[in-house]
Each structure stands twice: as structure tokens, then as C-alpha cells.
Amino acid sequence: RHKFWETQPVGQFKDLGDESLPEGPIEPPTPLSEVKQEPYNLPSPYEWTTCDLDSEYTCNEVYVLLTNNYVEDDENMFRFNYSKEFLRWALHPPGYFKSWHIGVRVKTSKKLVAFITGVPARIRASDTVVLMAEINFLCVHKKLRSKRLAPVMIKEVTRRVHLENIWQAAYTAGVVLPTPISTCQYWHRSLNPKKLIDVGFSRLGARMTMSRTIKLYKLPDQTVTPGFRKMEPHDVPAVTRLLRNYLKQFVVAPDFDENDVEHWLLPKEDVVDSYLVENPESHEITDFCSFYTLPSSILGNQNYSTLKAAYSYYNVSTKIPWIQLMNDVLIVAKKKDYDVFNALDVMHNETFLKELKFGLGDGKLHYYLYNYRIKHVLRPSELGLVLL
Ligand code: NHW
Ligand code: EN5
Known part of the structure; x- marks a missing residue:
């Protein structure tokens, strides 16, 4: 075969x-x-x-x-x-x-x-x-x-x-090869539902009108978490500590040092966006979220040529509940004019996907290692790795 x-x-x-x-x-x-x-x-x-x-x-x-x-x-x-x-x-x-x-x-x-x-x-x-x-x-x-x-x-x-x-x-690949260490699913959160429906990325639900759909996916104009702000260069040591501590719990995860965090997570316009929560009293960095920007060409549509998509990258919650943290990042992405926010069911993502109105995509993502065997096939929640 x-x-x-x-x-x-x-x-x-x-x-x-x-x-x-x-x-x-x-x-x-x-x-x-x-x-x-x-x-x-x-x-x-x-x-x-x-x-x-x-x-x-x-x-x-x-x-x-x-x-x-x-x-x-x-x-x-x-x-x-x-x-x-x-x-x-x-x-x-x-x-x-x-x-x-x-x-x-x-x-x-x-x-x-x-x-x-x-x-x-x-x-x-x-x-x-x-x-x-x-x-x-x-x-x-x-x-x-x-x-x-x-x-x-x-x-x-x-x-x-x-x-x-x-x-x-x-x-990673969308196709099955010998043999996945884990198989994950894509989930999608509509930010611009009208465009997503117009281009065939999503469909109007049963018994749903366009105006009800637009209302369903509405988000506040401003983030709600006190101390929520963009990551800056001086945050690299604190974010590295937070992320290393978080990634310990997964069976497969990157071993990031400060140089890696500086490269992979410091914001870079239209490439990678990172936000954190700085406690307003203690100034401690307690939570973190990030996404990367990967547009898709829309093939053969009269009205639109690109879909602006954000992909969930590394997120850490210690003090702010997952749902509040990730809702704030959806607000940021909406404000920046993304059409859709995508996420895999890796790490703790299942704890917010349904609640924040992500819908199951039709795509799967299989993870592989070359010349390395692991004992069992992993559940997506045991995976701490996101590839681009
Ligand atoms: S996954 C994205 C891959 N790219 C695309 O899907 C783009 C569109 N498709 C194409 O360009 C992310 C072609 O269809 C490609 C295959 C090039 C995919 N991974 O040349 P043939 C990555 O980039 C096997 C691995 O005739 P083609 C990850 C297939 O099973 N193998 O096909 C990449 C068959 O082998 P089999 C894939 O359609 C990881 C053989 O290729 C594959 O003209 C690479 C057929 O070849 C895929 N995505 O070209 C592995 N798709 O045994 C890295 C098909 O079944 C391994 N195949 O007969 C590690 C290397 C480093 C080790 C270091 C120690
Ligand atoms: C290596 N780094 O299939 C990656 N995307 O679900 C390579 N579907 O966008 C491997 N088919 O479900 C990549 N809309 C493998 C993925 C390849 C791309 C892919 C899927 C992931 C995708 C969309 C569009 C489907 C169009 C028809 C999809 C439904 C969204 C809907 C939003 C509202 C709530 C319900 C769901």
C-alpha cells in the first residue's frame, strides 16, 4: 500500500x-x-x-x-x-x-x-x-x-x-500515513459570518437567517480582562517560564528556551500575535494566548479572493478562566479584521471550543514522528505541539 x-x-x-x-x-x-x-x-x-x-x-x-x-x-x-x-x-x-x-x-x-x-x-x-x-x-x-x-x-x-x-x-499532514502519533480535528469560530457563508466556508444553519447568524457571532468591541495587553520584548523571560511550566504536562511538546520564545512568540505584524495578562497589582504574568496569520486563497469566487484566518498557537491559562481568556483573543482577532479563528483540539482547547461557538471543521490533522516510536497513540489533549 x-x-x-x-x-x-x-x-x-x-x-x-x-x-x-x-x-x-x-x-x-x-x-x-x-x-x-x-x-x-x-x-x-x-x-x-x-x-x-x-x-x-x-x-x-x-x-x-x-x-x-x-x-x-x-x-x-x-x-x-x-x-x-x-x-x-x-x-x-x-x-x-x-x-x-x-x-x-x-x-x-x-x-x-x-x-x-x-x-x-x-x-x-x-x-x-x-x-x-x-x-x-x-x-x-x-x-x-x-x-x-x-x-x-x-x-x-x-x-x-x-x-x-x-x-x-x-x-503534520492532512493525509493518513504510517502512522499518526495523534489525529486532531480543526474547529472554526466565525468572526465574519456573512463573508464565510458567501464564499462557501460555512453554511447558514437550519432555521437560521443571516441576521440571526450575524447576531449569534457578535463579539464585544473591547477585551474584558484587566491587564490584558500585547506581549513586548521585556516579557520574554516571564512568558518562557509560564509556557515551559505549562507544556510540561503534555506527552509531546516543544522544549522552548528564551531564544525560541523571542522568535516564535514575540508579535510580528500579520505573522504572529501574542497577548498576555499582567496582574494589575503584582505585575505577575499569569496568562498568555497567541495566534498566527495564515490566509487562504478563495478559489473561483466573484466577490472575494482571500480569507483572512487566525490559527490558535500557544495559550496558557493559570488565573483567568480559559473561556474569558480565549474570548478576549477572539475580540482582538475580530478587531483586526480576521474572518475566522481556527483551532485544533490540542492541549486544553476542548475546554473552550464549544462554549465560544467554534464549529467542527471538515479537516483533520495527523501528527507524525520520524524515527521515533511512542508507546501509545495520543489523545489530542495530550499533544502540546502546534506546527505552522
Ligand atoms: S503536509 C502538506 C503536504 N503538501 C501538500 O499537501 C501540497 C499539495 N500536494 C502536493 O504538493 C505538511 C503533492 O501532492 C505532494 C505529494 C508533494 C504532497 N507527507 O510524488 P508522489 C508537510 O509539508 C507520499 C508525506 O508520487 P505527489 C509535511 C505518498 O503517501 N508523504 O506524490 C511533509 C506516497 O508514498 P507511499 C506524502 O502527490 C512531511 C508518495 O508520497 C505526503 O506528486 C514529509 C507519493 O509521491 C505528505 N504530505 O506529491 C515527510 N503526501 O509510500 C517528512 C503524499 O504511500 C519525513 N505522500 O507510496 C521526515 C524527513 C526528515 C527526517 C530527518 C531525520
Ligand atoms: C501542515 N502544516 O481541510 C498542514 N481545512 O477544517 C497541512 N474546512 O478549513 C495539512 N471543504 O470546515 C492541512 N468549514 C490539512 C487541512 C487542509 C485544509 C482543510 C479545513 C479544516 C477547513 C472549512 C471549509 C470547508 C470547505 C469545504 C470548514 C466549516 C466551518 C463552520 C463555521 C461555523 C460553524 C460550523 C463550522
């Missing part, structure tokens, strides 16, 4: 439920001298390229490839439209390797036709922190699909990760 994935060190379907297999690496590292020194062979019309996202020209080539060929929903009505600023941010975290930003070009025209990336991350599984690659933005041009290019690209990124002496990876 999975001619490629059956050859890879990943959990296999036949091993699901086998309690005798130990948690940890599936295969041991090999000496670096035994890692293949030359790139894998591509079909002869194509060549490898390393993409420098600092180059405005290359960043635009990547942006155009993804804008026209990246992930769509099951009915091909929407396609992710990561911005250039977002791609630069996503691919330049602390300690990144340019060699992990891999493109494929047509030799004759130099046109960029495929892409895959990795970035380094420390990820904890149970009690063990493992240096991994987070793999993302795998994309093959629509005209070159089903030619088995993806396996070659995956092998090439694996080789380049191995050259940095890293032997594990984490990734």
Missing part, C-alpha cells in the same frame, strides 16, 4: 498496539562518514537548489509556487496562502540551516517546481528531549504530481538533516 513509507523508520500499521516495542529511536544513528555525501538523483529534467529566503527573488519564487500549488481543502475551494514574511519567519528560527530549505528546478528554464523544508527544534516525548527537524512546506507543482518526486525530496531532506547529526523529525 505505501511503497515508500514501508521502507522508512516510522511506526508501521502492523505494529500498532504492540506493547513490546520500546519507546525511543526506531533505528540508531549511523556514523556521519556513512551518510551519503552526494544528493539523491532526480529525474533528468530537474536539479536541486538550496533556497535563500533572504533573497527577495527566491522568496518570491517559493511564495508563488506555494500560492498556486500548496494545500487545499477536500473540495478545492480554498488554498493556503502563506505570506512571504511568514515564510521567512517560519524558516529562520534560532539555529536554522539554509541547506534544509530545498527546492527543485527545471534545468532548462530554472523554474522552481517543488519545495520541502526543515527547521531544527527540541521536542520532548515523555521524559526525553530530542533534537529534531520539523518538516513542512512539501509541495510539488500540480503538473508534476504522481511521478514519485515526493519520496526523493523526503529522502534528500533526511540526508541533509542527518549531515547535521540529527536523526528524528516531526511533521
Whole structure:
């Protein structure tokens, strides 16, 4: 069934439920001298390229490839439209390797036709922190699909990760592969219900009129929590402490230090937004919430071309109830003109999704580890990891 994935060190379907297999690496590292020194062979019309996202020209080539060929929903009505600023941010975290930003070009025209990336991350599984690659933005041009290019690209990124002496990876996908460590669901909170209905993102409920629907999703103009404010650079140490302490409880979660928090969570306009609650008396930082900005192109609508979506990222509640905290972040997103606020059922998100009128989406997100086995399939609430 999975001619490629059956050859890879990943959990296999036949091993699901086998309690005798130990948690940890599936295969041991090999000496670096035994890692293949030359790139894998591509079909002869194509060549490898390393993409420098600092180059405005290359960043635009990547942006155009993804804008026209990246992930769509099951009915091909929407396609992710990561911005250039977002791609630069996503691919330049602390300690990144340019060699992990891999493109494929047509030799004759130099046109960029495929892409895959990795970035380094420390990820904890149970009690063990493992240096991994987070793999993302795998994309093959629509005209070159089903030619088995993806396996070659995956092998090439694996080789380049191995050259940095890293032997594990984490990734998510909307498709089922061997084998998910967890399967999550998308939930959606309408902020601009009229537009969402007009573009086919959502439907008018049974026995609902447009005006009743608009009223249902109305939000206050101002946040209600005293001390709720945007995160600033001087908050990095306090947010790092708060987040590290929170993420301890999950079976799989990133091991963020202050440099990671500075990169991944300090607000960056139209890329990542972070808010916190500073106690007005003690000035203690007690709660935190964040989202990233990922618009989708609306395919073939007369009136609208993009859907502005916020995606729930890392949130921590210690003093403010989850529902109040997340309602405040919905208010912020509405004020900033987002059409929809999306969230997965990971971490404690189930405690606010229904109450805050999120509706179940039609998309699933499967989480995977490469060359690392965990004992059981995780419930989404045991996952403390959000990938972009
Ligand atoms: S998930 C988003 C992936 N991208 C898209 O869906 C964009 C639209 N689709 C395409 O561009 C986030 C193509 O359909 C792609 C496949 C390129 C997806 N992950 O070339 P062939 C990520 O970026 C397997 C992994 O003929 P194609 C995460 C498929 O099962 N494998 O197909 C990426 C089959 O193998 P099998 C996927 O349609 C994680 C083989 O590819 C996959 O022309 C990557 C068919 O290849 C997917 N999303 O191109 C893994 N989709 O065994 C990282 C299909 O079943 C692993 N396939 O025969 C870790 C590496 C680092 C390790 C470090 C130690
Ligand atoms: C790697 N980082 O399917 C990610 N999105 O539900 C790659 N559905 O937007 C993998 N189909 O349910 C990504 N509206 C996998 C996801 C790919 C994209 C995807 C889904 C997630 C989605 C929307 C639109 C569906 C359009 C037709 C959806 C219903 C919302 C409604 C709001 C009001 C209350 C009820 C629900």
C-alpha cells in the first residue's frame, strides 16, 4: 500500500498496539562518514537548489509556487496562502540551516517546481528531549504530481538533516500515513459570518437567517480582562517560564528556551500575535494566548479572493478562566479584521471550543514522528505541539 513509507523508520500499521516495542529511536544513528555525501538523483529534467529566503527573488519564487500549488481543502475551494514574511519567519528560527530549505528546478528554464523544508527544534516525548527537524512546506507543482518526486525530496531532506547529526523529525499532514502519533480535528469560530457563508466556508444553519447568524457571532468591541495587553520584548523571560511550566504536562511538546520564545512568540505584524495578562497589582504574568496569520486563497469566487484566518498557537491559562481568556483573543482577532479563528483540539482547547461557538471543521490533522516510536497513540489533549 505505501511503497515508500514501508521502507522508512516510522511506526508501521502492523505494529500498532504492540506493547513490546520500546519507546525511543526506531533505528540508531549511523556514523556521519556513512551518510551519503552526494544528493539523491532526480529525474533528468530537474536539479536541486538550496533556497535563500533572504533573497527577495527566491522568496518570491517559493511564495508563488506555494500560492498556486500548496494545500487545499477536500473540495478545492480554498488554498493556503502563506505570506512571504511568514515564510521567512517560519524558516529562520534560532539555529536554522539554509541547506534544509530545498527546492527543485527545471534545468532548462530554472523554474522552481517543488519545495520541502526543515527547521531544527527540541521536542520532548515523555521524559526525553530530542533534537529534531520539523518538516513542512512539501509541495510539488500540480503538473508534476504522481511521478514519485515526493519520496526523493523526503529522502534528500533526511540526508541533509542527518549531515547535521540529527536523526528524528516531526511533521503534520492532512493525509493518513504510517502512522499518526495523534489525529486532531480543526474547529472554526466565525468572526465574519456573512463573508464565510458567501464564499462557501460555512453554511447558514437550519432555521437560521443571516441576521440571526450575524447576531449569534457578535463579539464585544473591547477585551474584558484587566491587564490584558500585547506581549513586548521585556516579557520574554516571564512568558518562557509560564509556557515551559505549562507544556510540561503534555506527552509531546516543544522544549522552548528564551531564544525560541523571542522568535516564535514575540508579535510580528500579520505573522504572529501574542497577548498576555499582567496582574494589575503584582505585575505577575499569569496568562498568555497567541495566534498566527495564515490566509487562504478563495478559489473561483466573484466577490472575494482571500480569507483572512487566525490559527490558535500557544495559550496558557493559570488565573483567568480559559473561556474569558480565549474570548478576549477572539475580540482582538475580530478587531483586526480576521474572518475566522481556527483551532485544533490540542492541549486544553476542548475546554473552550464549544462554549465560544467554534464549529467542527471538515479537516483533520495527523501528527507524525520520524524515527521515533511512542508507546501509545495520543489523545489530542495530550499533544502540546502546534506546527505552522
Ligand atoms: S503536509 C502538506 C503536504 N503538501 C501538500 O499537501 C501540497 C499539495 N500536494 C502536493 O504538493 C505538511 C503533492 O501532492 C505532494 C505529494 C508533494 C504532497 N507527507 O510524488 P508522489 C508537510 O509539508 C507520499 C508525506 O508520487 P505527489 C509535511 C505518498 O503517501 N508523504 O506524490 C511533509 C506516497 O508514498 P507511499 C506524502 O502527490 C512531511 C508518495 O508520497 C505526503 O506528486 C514529509 C507519493 O509521491 C505528505 N504530505 O506529491 C515527510 N503526501 O509510500 C517528512 C503524499 O504511500 C519525513 N505522500 O507510496 C521526515 C524527513 C526528515 C527526517 C530527518 C531525520
Ligand atoms: C501542515 N502544516 O481541510 C498542514 N481545512 O477544517 C497541512 N474546512 O478549513 C495539512 N471543504 O470546515 C492541512 N468549514 C490539512 C487541512 C487542509 C485544509 C482543510 C479545513 C479544516 C477547513 C472549512 C471549509 C470547508 C470547505 C469545504 C470548514 C466549516 C466551518 C463552520 C463555521 C461555523 C460553524 C460550523 C463550522
